[in-house]
Amino acid sequence: MCMLHSKGLSVSKQKEFRLPKHVKPINYKITLTPGIKVTTKTGDSEDVVYKFTGREEVKVNVLHSTDRIVLHSANLEIHSASFVTKKGKRLEGTVTLDPKNEFAIITFNGIVPAGKGKLEMSFTGIHNTKLKGFYLSQWKGEAGETHNIYTTQFESTDARQAFPCFDEPAMKATYDVQLIVDENLTALSNGRDIKTEKLGNGKKIVTYARTPIMSTYLVAFCVGEFESSEPVWQNGKEIRIWSIPGKNHLKEFALECGAFGVKWYEDFFNRPYFGGDKIDMIAIPDFASGAMENTGLITYRDTALLVNKKTASYAELARVCEVILHELAHQWNGNEVTMDDWDGLGLNESFATIMAYLSMNDMFPEWHVYNEFGIDRAGAFALDSLKSTHAVEIPVSHPDDIQQFFDTITYEKGGSLLFQYIQFAGFNTFRTGMRIYFQRHALGNATVSQLWDALEEGAKVDGKDIPVRMLMDFWWKTAGHPVVSVSEGDKPGTIKVSQSKFQFLPAGDKDVWPLPLHIRFSAGGEVVEKKILVNEGSTTLTLSDKPLDYVVLNAGGSGFYRVDYSDGLRNKLLADVQNTLQIIERFNLVNDSWASVRARSENSMTATEYLELVKSFSTETDANVWAVISGALKTVYGLTSGDHRQAFKAAIRETVRPVFDKLGWTPKEGESVHTLQLRGQLIGLLGTVGSDKDIRKEAAVQFDKWKADRNSVDPNVVPALIGTLSYIGDQARFDEFLALAEKAPTTQEKLRFLGALGNFREEGLYKKAIEMTLSGEIRTQDAPFILAGIIGSEHAGETAWDFMRDNWTKIVATYPDNAVPRMVSACSALDTPELQAEVVDFFTKNKVKEGDMAVAQMIERLSVNVGLRESETPKLTSYLESSAKALASAKA
Ligand SMILES: [Zn+2]
Structure with missing residues (x-):
């Protein structure tokens, strides 16, 4: 599954959740009829739910005779259960449920003998709106009419909500699926449809090819009004992109990625795709994660599959590409x-x-x-x-x-x-x-x-x-990772290396990692690379018999450890940082340094020292390095107030504006995607916290141009325009953004505008944005993340936090379960001691389903943030005062 971008709690191994091992599934024959509308009238109000009915025959191998079979079932009503032995004898079963473990325990009126046999069941379930199991997704047509989609999300343990099954990854079987649906609907499953028969009552029954042997969590069904792209054939596999109607022009890029991925993986693994001769990829309007790798029927949220190649930003294209290649990798790693x-x-x-x-x-x-x-x-x-x-x-x-x-x-x-x-x-x-x-x-x-x-x-x-x-x-x-401290050794050409666990709030853990060190150094003008496996907590390494000009630990940047250079060694790197370090090494240097600020240990860098370090990056042009620097600058900005904040804004402009001026507003021929991205990033930084008047003025001009012609402004700049204009926007701009969201031609664009509504500084406006996250105007797959964004903001965070608390019951009932912990994570931004106390108190009293780990992490992060504010603000204040004085005297 592809998660969305966003414990050490010990969870004991609880065997009672595991199925007994003596009954093994071999094959499921499943026939389901989805979309049965059931209306219940209470007084004047009507309650509509959609149900499905099903029957299944599970061929099983019984390893020793028994009088009962236990399998998984959740939110299903099982009407009948019987067992047919190999010799054709039928045993009737009585079903009892164990809701805690989500078991159906079937006790038979006789002994089930060892050997093969068939378990037969019929059942009814509900298409829920919580985006898991066999759930309901809806979309509105142009006339405002509602269209239903019945679709599945089974990973991890929700196949049991669609049919009773042995719902553990090792209980693999094959699946023969049939779906009975309205004649006008498209019905897809893992295998290719091999037969469709009309039933004469407006329904048809679609039969699918048997799946390969696989786990239950990879079974999938999608039923609705769908339209597919033309297929692309790659190595004998037919790849199609599906969606609700009217989106075929957004599928070209996904087809390219799909075709590339199938070929690449078949080559890498040196074996063909195991799932048959078709791979359908479908965008579902309501989807809880990023995508799900169901064999042969991969489901996606809209923005992870459908994209306009011409008007999308690089980040949006990269996201689609990454998610598709991630899901295709799973067809081997995970599915087979x-x-x-x-x-x-x-x-x-x-x-x-x-x-x-x-x-x-x-x-x-x-x-x-x-x-x-x-x-x-x-x-x-x-x-x-x-x-x-x-x-x-x-x-x-x-x-x-x-x-x-x-x-x-x-x-x-x-x-x-x-x-x-x-x-x-x-x-x-x-x-x-x-x-x-x-x-x-x-x-x-x-x-x-x-x-x-x-x-x-x-x-x-x-x-x-x-x-x-x-x-x-x-x-x-091992949880955690090391920080490797490196300093000059006693003799020329040597370094001292020692490792310890890196933690923001040290707990005194003494783990020693086997460290695959990748070192690059220059000695006597000659550059040398070395790979050394170090197993000690501390050691001295002899790199050369000559004195070292510089040394880079974690050369190439792929080691999962942080590096803490002595001042002397760091200064050697900073002296000519652009030429000494590769991009990823510079990235790691600014990232490790910022982590050091946050850790506030004895040898840590302070925030003001970090600001000094950033000055060595005045010619930096990489978007990723800048992403770390911008993030740090925004955090520091949040620690300032009043006149000091004004001084800091000036400092941001002083640092960032020269970098932007070199790029200018208009992309040059042949610019890399990273330069395009960087331009957007810097505009965003200057236009918001930098309060740069020129940038703000030009942002409005560029935005008007973009409205007139979507191709007239580089797509990587557009999000920054929206970010800037919402930051300084009034009611008219708010209404304009709402209208633009309403008629956006792609979901990416719609979310850009919806996501920006919380940026407006006027109280009435951001309050409206907050309310929209629970008013039904925004899909529940998106709303929690938009609300999280507002909770994490400085100007509206406290209001959004109050809103979340006041509406907690409704939020939990409305949002997908897996989104609530991610939303809660944003509370770590509420970094005053008063709010911290409220947060801790609230989550002590209100447990978050599937979220105790996320809550513990949020509370710990919050305490790091509160600590950072308390320790760094006074230092920053005097730093900004002295730099403001220096600036004033320079001007005088
Ligand atoms: Zn995945």
Whole structure:
């Protein structure tokens, strides 16, 4: 699954949640009739729900005789259950439910003998609106009429909401699916439709090809009015992009990515796609995550699949490309070879994360996506710097807990650890190991240890002796990451290196990581690179017999550790930072330094020292490096007030404006996507917190131009225009943005405007924006993230927080379960001691479903933020006073 971009709580292994192992499913024959409207009248009010009915035959292998069969079922009414033995004897079953464990326990009126047999059941379920199970999604036509879609999201444990099943990843089976639907509707499932028969009552029954053997969470059904692109054939697979009608012009880019991905992965794994000869990818108007890799029927939220190639920003295109390549990677990593259990979720998600980058780097070499991966990795570093983080390998427990682990650690930290290995061992060596892994575990399940073994063998095949299991296991199973301190050694040409766990609030942990160090240094004018595996807590390394001109630890930037240089070594790097360090190394330097500010330990950098460091980046032109600097500047801005804030605004303009002036408003021929992006970023920074009058004025001019002709302004600048104009906008601008959202030609554009409504500074306007997140005007898949954005803002955060508390019950009932914890995460921005007390009190009294880990992390982050404000504000104040004086005297 692709999560949306945004515990160390010990979860004990609770065996009672596991199914007994003596009944194994082989094949499911499932027939479902979705979309049955049921109206209940109470007095004058009418309540409408949509239901589905189903029957299924599950061929099972019973390992020893028993009088009962236990399988998963949730929110289903099971009408009948019987068992037909191999000899044709039918046993009638009585169903009792265990709602806590989501079990249906079927007790038979006789003994089920060992051997094969058939479990038959009929049942009814509800199409819920919480975006999981077999759920209801709706869209409005031009005349305002409502159209229904019945669609599924089963990962992790919601297949059981659509049909009773053995809902664990290792309980693999094949599926023969039939759907009975209205004749005018399109019905899709994992396999190709092989037969359609009219039933004469306005309905048709569609039969699909048998699926390969796979886990329940990968089964999918989509029923509605859908329109598909023309197909593209790649290596004998038919790829189509589906959506609600009228969006075929937004599918070209997704088709290109899909075709590229299928070819790339078949080549990488050296084996064909296992799921058959078609891959449908469909945009669903209401979707809880980014996308879901159901075999042969991949479902997406609209913005992760449909995009206008000409008017989209680079970020929007990159997002679509990444998500598609992520889901396609899963067809191998996850669908064909599946984690043994949910504790191996990283096997699925860390892999899909890094595989998407590896393939995207080949599809668009000019994008230099590994630099961009630095941003993802920075998110993982930040979360992993909390005591409440978790290891990539996770303990399995109740279904509610599994959902929590679809987070930055499982995706981006795990992906970063693999990237660290790939960079250390080499891409080809990694690929050799992956091919061994796939040959060995095809169509089955595997544990992470089995993967390390295969990678280690792959390294041997390539003549390399790398202790992969030792190296990877420790990183995979240990929460947190090290900071490596480096200083000059006693003799010339040597350095002292020591590691300790990096935490914003140190807990005194004493882990020592096996460190794959990648070092680049210059000695006597000669540049040398070295890869060294260090297993000690501290050591001295001899790099050269000559004195060092400079030394870069984490050269190439792929190591999942932070570096803390001594002042002397840092100054050597900063002396000519643009030429000494690669982009990703500069990124890591500013990112590690900012983390050091936030940690506020004895040797930490202060915020004012950071501002001095930023001055060495006055000629920086990389968008990713600037993303870190901008983020830090905005945080520092939030620590200032009054005259000091005015002084800081001036300082921002002084730093940023020269960089922007070199770029100018108009892109030059042949500019890289990163320069295009940088322009947008700098306009956004100057136009908002920088209060740059020229930029604000020109933003309005450019925006008018864009309204007249969408192609007249670079798409990467448009979000900054919207950000700036909402920041300074009045009621008229607010109304204009609302209208533009209403008639936006793409969902990306619609969300840009909706997302900007909370930026307006007038109280009446941002209050209206806050209310809209719960008024039904914004889809529940988007509303929690828009509200989170406002909670995280300085001007409206407290109002949004009050709104969230006042409407908590309705919020929990309305928003998708997996979105509530992500929204709650934004409360870490409420960084005054008074608000902190309110936040802690509220979440002590109100538990968040699937969210205890997110809440613990938010509260810890909040305490880091409050601490930062308290310790850094006074230092900043005197710093700004003295720099304002210096500025005044310079002007005088
Ligand atoms: Zn995924």
